[in-house]
Amino acid sequence: MKKIVLTGDRPTGRLHLGHYVGSLKQRIELQNSSEFDKIYIMIADAQALTDNFDNPNKVRNNVIEVALDYLACGIDPNKTTIFIQSEVNELTELTYYYMNLVTLNRLQRNPTVKNEIGLRGFNNSIPVGFLNYPISQAADITAFEATCIPVGVDQLPMIEQTREIVKSFNNIYGNTLIMPEAKVPDSELEQRLPGTDGKAKMSKSLGNCIYLSDDEETIKKKVMSMYTDPNHIKVSDPGQVEGNIVFTYLDVFAKPEDFAKYLPEYKNLDELKDHYRRGGLGDVVIKKFLNNILQDFIKPIRERREELQKNIEYVYDILKNGTNDAKIIANKTLKKVKKAMMIDYFSDDEFLKEIIDKYLE
């Protein structure tokens, strides 16, 4: 069986460090591992419209922003097919057939959807399209016969829903669809990077993000105003490391060579943490250290993005070519699905034979 990766993002904003740590980093590793026969990354504009249907400009503008972020942080169009969801109309058709296999109750039980309904204030008037998006996600995944879906933990209920649809489809119509598996980051820290304000998740709507395209000044400002330990007031006070976001980020981003480069008085993060706990280490020192590390990390991404922006027709062509490739694959799967469901009337010679036998003999 072929090993195929598919994943995607809703284009509702530029991508940030949470996206990078929770998913982009893994995708780039998978892409460069040469373990997979094919890798797809989808810009899920149709899904973004399920809760932004009244704001089509936002979705349209962010399609390019997200594509720029992908390419800037190392998604290589020679190894990975990047495409736009809505242009692959086969996905909509698959969704329509899969809808028969899922109950309303099942959709309403999806914990991620439940949470999002609350956040968007949809409680008493849930748009059908929104509730339905896990089914369309099953179409995205199965259309490309994807086996490996690298996602953040909040997406696990979607993959579970897809697996149920695959099972049910194959039971009813015969073995047709490929069973996918989710792949989440190994460490809990990477699964959910907190925001700069200490809140559980980095999220655009909470305004606590550091973007992969932020300029130097912006990054510095965000780092210097990060949440630390509210009881660590004087430098001499003992400080808490747990729940201190600067240390959380250092856990994720600090490498041994960063100490040699920026804080040679400490050998490693443990020594730095010990000093902070004892007291005598000010927040400014650890924030400056983190700032240096994040600047080093984001600078090449930002610079590549600026190059790509100057070459925007190249980015357009990548999306256009990727989408064309994706359509060919999705169409093959749609044909298989229609055949299995016996709705392939004109591409199936048997159909004509059947009706002749039935009505003319």
Ligand code: TRP
């Ligand atoms: N729901 C995903 C998100 O919000 C985006 C997405 C759409 C996706 N279709 C997908 C992810 C298929 C993985 C596989 O980020």
